Amino acid sequence: MTRLIGAVERCLEEDLQLNKSQLVADDWDTLTDHVLDTIEAGFEKRQIRLIGENGSGQIPKDLEKLLANGEAPLSEGQLLGLLIQVPQGSRASFDKRTHRRVWRRTTRLTYLYNAAKLLENRDPEEVTEHVLKHLEGAQSAMHFLWGNSEWGRLAESRPVDMDETTRKGLERTLGEVRYAEVSEEPLQKLSVEERVQVVDELGRQALTEIYRQLLLGVISELWVEYLTSMEALRVSIGLEAYAQRDPLVQYKNRAFEMFRELLNDTRTGVVTRMFIYRPRDMSSVQTSVSTPRDGPPQIPEATQASPTGGEKKKGKRRRRRRR
Secondary structure, three states: OHHHHHHHHHHHOOOOOOOHHHOOOOOHHHHHHHHHHHHHHHHHHHHHHHOOOOOOOHHHHHHHHHHHOOOOOOOHHHHHHHHHHOOEEEEEEEEOOOOEEEEEEEEOOOOHHHHHHHOOOOOHHHHHHHHHHHHHHHHHHHHHHHHHHHHHHHOOOOHHHEOHHHHHHHHHHHOHHHHHHHOOOOHHHOOHHHHHHHHHHHHHHHHHHHHHHHHHHHHHHHHHHHHHHHHHHHHHHHHHHHHOOOHHHHHHHHHHHHHHHHHHHHHHHHHHHOOOOOOOOHHHOOOOEOOOOOOOOOOOHHHHHHHHHHHHHHHHHHHHHHO
């Protein structure tokens, strides 16, 4: 019962305020009904706190503040901004360790129910096609946004000053002849059609680097867990002999199952994080641009004079020591 209540509180991100010592009953069904009643009461309190009556909840107040800053009618981008900001909120709570009042960022609403309603009573093949089309559109939007961001940073740079990967991509996009003509000029001098092609190429390269980092991160994380589980299996597999089973055969079977789960978790983890992953270090996915120098580096005067003077001083010191 303690584990059940803890799991429910983690899912709801809210304290059910149940006294576990008082949950004493003869059968499990009575305890389950009591917990479910408490969860329903918690949902009602949350609804009153967030929505309230006659606009007295937190969400209507936040909407009024956000709408007061804009002008009607709202654009599509502003509506999307509201949909992103409204589900997130902060709530005061009591930290049992420090005995202080802290503020936690919480998720007030989710759109899972509304998304499920959109897919209700529809053919599975139609749902699959709709979801794939939506994901492809999201990927295209990310592609364009990354390329547009890179264009704003590199518009005044020359292709010849960029890293090798970007130069090859631009040469493949523009063609060898056209690339040779514009390699010494800033990108902003390209035509409108060529700009669109360059933005698309820059976005593709940025997303490719992001997906590479994501894949390496998922594989590293799951591989460490897999090796840890294999070590634990190697240590405990000898206990199979007490059940009249061959430990070697059991070890091979379980290791195969664990490796298959590793592959499935890797595929699921990569696909799941593709649309929500953001690199922490933005410079790792951005095109590097070298600054051309006007001439060879100048050597300071002290450095130029030091070898000769130093050698003469050392020679004088050696002669004095010999004398």
